[in-house]
Amino acid sequence: MCVKIESMKSIISTGEAHVQSIGQEWYGRSIEPPYEYNFKLTAEGLVFSAARKAPALVHPEGKCGVFQAELWRYDAAEFFITTPEGGRYMEFNLSPNGAWWAAVFCAPRCTAPGFENWQPMGVQATGCATAEGWSCSALIPAAVLEEVGICPADCKLTAAAILNSPDQEFLTTALPCDTQPDFHRPDLWEQAILSH
Numbered sequence: 001m002c003v004k005i006e007s008m009k010s011i012i013s014t015g016e017a018h019v020q021s022i023g024q025e026w027y028g029r030s031i032e033p034p035y036e037y038n039f040k041l042t043a044e045g046l047v048f049s050a051a052r053k054a055p056a057l058v059h060p061e062g063k064c065g066v067f068q069a070e071l072w073r074y075d076a077a078e079f080f081i082t083t084p085e086g087g088r089y090m091e092f093n094l095s096p097n098g099a100w101w102a103a104v105f106c107a108p109r110c111t112a113p114g115f116e117n118w119q120p121m122g123v124q125a126t127g128c129a130t131a132e133g134w135s136c137s138a139l140i141p142a143a144v145l146e147e148v149g150i151c152p153a154d155c156k157l158t159a160a161a162i163l164n165s166p167d168q169e170f171l172t173t174a175l176p177c178d179t180q181p182d183f184h185r186p187d188l189w190e191q192a193i194l195s196h
Contacts, residue, residue, distance in 0.1 A: 008173045010079075010157045012039040013195045017049065022161065025169040026181045033133075035161045035171055037077060039152075041194070045142040046152045050077030050094060050161065051135035057165040058129055062099030065125050071095050077136060078160040078183065081150055086186045088112050090148050096134035098127025104148050108184040120144040157192035158183070 011018045023034040037050040056075035062068040071093040072078070082089035093101040100123060104115035122144065127136030145152055160172040160183045170181035174188040 009190050009193050010039060010159050010173055011193045011195050012041050012046070012152055012155075012157070014041050015196055017047075018195055020159070020173075022159070022171045022173060025163075025171050029169075031163065031169065031171065035077075035163060037079075037159045037161075039079070039157070039159075039192070041152050042139075043142075044139060046081075046140045046145060047137060048077070048079055048092065048094065048140065049135070049137040050096075051133065052096075052163070053133040054163075055131050056096040056129050056134045056163070058095050058097045059099060062095045062097055064098030064127055066099055067101060067119050067123075068095070068099040069101055071099060071101050072162055074162075074165045076162045078162070079157065080160065080183060080186070080189060081145075081152065081155050081157045082186050082189065083150055084154060084156055084191060086156065088149055089186055090145075090150060091183075092138070092140065094125060094127070094136050094138050096127050096129040096136050098125045098136050098138075100125040100138055102140075102144075105184070108186070120147070152192070153194055155192050156186065156189040158189040 017038040021034040033053045040047040104112040106112040122141040125138040158174045
């Protein structure tokens with residue numbers, strides 16, 4: 001049974017980036033060092049950054065700045081974003097080395113019509129993974145979010161991560177639940193806080 005403490009609302013900053021952290025995995029066990037992330041809304045789009053002061057196992061075919069499927073099989077920083085009413089949502093995965101992947105769903109794990117084999121244009125991603133730790137960042141252009149039908153200034157948003165591969169541990173800011181790890185639960189995501 002899941003024994004997570006209360007959820008954490010994700011903050012989207014329009015000024016200085018507000019660093020948040022997750023220090024517990026899905027079942028409530030402490031994660032040391034914690035996973036850090038932030039969201040920043042700029043004129044260009046939504047910037048998602050993540051870091052951890054620990055080594056990571058990255059997708060062997062993933063290359064910095066390049067679209068790569070199945071990043072979730074290794075360590076990955078993730079977020080899920082939808083409209084306040086729910087419905088269509090976007091999943092974004094970012095490898096510690098800067099490889100990235102995105103998809104659009106109309107229901108949990110059901111690819112939205114018109115978004116099959118989708119590779120959004122203009123995403124810029126970077127990352128650096130060493131034995132001491134990693135940090136990565138991606139800019140998702142405003143045009144991509146508009147294409148999906150999501151406004152980051154008024155959205156439901158959850159940050160997530162998969163760490164310590166191959167013995168994966170799952171972290172999320174979503175509301176507590178009593179299931180096996182499953183990030184595809186839009187009903188558990190909370191309204192993001194827009195911070196100026």
